[in-house]
Amino acid sequence: MNFSSKxxxxxxxxxxTLPGIGKKSALRLVLHLMQQETEKTETFAEALVNMRKNIKTCQRCYNISDHHICNICSDPRRDKRVICVVESIRDIMAIEDTSQFRGQYHVLGGVINPIEGIGPGDLHIEPLLERIKAGGVEELIMAISPTIEGDTTIFYIAKQLRDLSVRISTIARGVAFGGELEYTDELTLGRSIVARVPYRTQGE
Amino acid sequence: MNFSSKxxxxxxxxxxTLPGIGKKSALRLVLHLMQQETEKTETFAEALVNMRKNIKTCQRCYNISDHHICNICSDPRRDKRVICVVESIRDIMAIEDTSQFRGQYHVLGGVINPIEGIGPGDLHIEPLLERIKAGGVEELIMAISPTIEGDTTIFYIAKQLRDLSVRISTIARGVAFGGELEYTDELTLGRSIVARVPYRTQGE
Structure with missing residues (x-):
């Protein structure tokens, strides 16, 4: 495309450079900004830079946060006895939107995937085990996408916790097999948390 | 959506606030920026603010420009005797991509549209007439979208130029009637400039 302007x-x-935005869409966005006040572009740019510079990761649950400990971990009304284990922060947002869960979270940062070279050490599994060993946690809800990698991850964590008195449950399989958690509608996702089932490893 | 982060x-x-970007897409873009280096977000923001602050409108043809006179108007290899009249700067980019036109441009900034309250005075028609009255222009190519409003605009300009010895042509109607110029493929658009036809008002 010929812009005649550097x-x-x-x-x-x-x-x-942003995902899902090609040259034509990018041009449309740029021309939109051009038609707006200069101030609007400045506010827009500032919000992004400010976010990127100041955003933190919660030191307890690995959620994104404006502070060292996130809003959910520091909220005294949230039930500290139940931890919902998720792959990513997007899953937290999806579950929070259902208003069906009042416990705390733990973000793994992915699932175990040997093909892509992601082992347990690459995820936040160790800090999760430490949170449980510190005591007070009665239940872990595994809100992991129902894929082979997700199941492997749940199996691995359950195995590590075998000697600890913590219940492990998985969200009900209302979520379609092979589906992505974050694109599930609120009703289905909400119900799958309420109707969670105890987790059992094979052979038990 | 619940972000748990201001x-x-x-x-x-x-x-x-950008056109065509909803909350879910916006979140995806923000999370993408979060995964990148802080520097990338800063470069991104800087490019936008820099563009918005320093972008100018060419004082001759109303194209966007980095200087007071745009690259096309100041290029001595471009034929000053032929002016291609377009609605928007996006049309210039589309025509430049065809490499079929070596003259200059004039951006009207829209078409006459009484329903939306856009009259000839709201467009850059007067500066166009002045460019022609200044002499040296032999042909006007009307590369205006083939709609009723576009036809009205061509008719209006042609009427204003009745006493001046300038040829008026319209791009060949290879462009589908009611279609948008900027979404036409390069081949069709390029051919429609080469195979342009003399403009005649009804009754002539």
Missing amino acids: LIEDAVNAFS | LIEDAVNAFS
Whole structure:
């Protein structure tokens, strides 16, 4: 595409680095900004830089946070006895939107995937075990996407906790097999938390 | 959506103000930026602010420009005797991509549309007439979207130029009637410029 302007070209290229935005969409966004006040672009840019510079990871649950401990971990009304284990922060947002869960979370940062070279050491499994060993946790709800990798991860964690008196449950399989947790509708996701089932390893 | 972070919420809202980007897409973009180096977000933001602050409108043809006179107007290899009249800067980019036109441009900034309250005075028609009256222009190519409003605009300009010895042509109607110029493929658009036809008002 011929922009006849280095400034436009730079801005279009900047937008094109974002996922799902091609050159034509990027140009549309740039032209939109051009039609707005300069101040709007500045506010927009500032919100992004401010977010990127100041965003933190919660030292307890690995959720994103404005502080060292996130809003959920520091909320005294949340039940500390139940931890919902999720793959990513997007899953926390999806579950929070259902308003069906009042416990705390733990973000693994992915699932065990030997093909992609992701082992237990690459995930936040050790800090989860430490949280449980510190005491007070009665139940772990595994809200992991129902895939082979997800099942492997649940199996691995359950095995590590075999000697500890913590109940492990998985969210009800209302979530379609092979589906992505974050795209599940609120009703299905909410119900699958309420109707969670005790986790059993094979052979038990 | 529940973000549990003011910083994320602000960034998501910032992206959501852009056309075609909803809350879910905005969140995906924000999480993408979070996974990148802080520097990348800063470069991104800088490109946008820099563009918005320094972008100019060409004082001759109303194209976007890094300077007071745009690259096309100041290029001595471009034929000053032919002016291609377009609605928007996006049309210039589309025509430049065809490499079929070596003249200059004039951006109207829209078409006459009485229903939306856009009259000839709201467009850059007067500066176009002045460019032609200044002499040296032999042909006007009307590359206006083939809609009723576009036809009205061509008719209006042609009427204003009745006493001046300038040829007026319209791009060949290879462009589908009612279609948008900027989404036409390069081949069709390029051919429609080469096979342009003389403009005649009804009754002539």
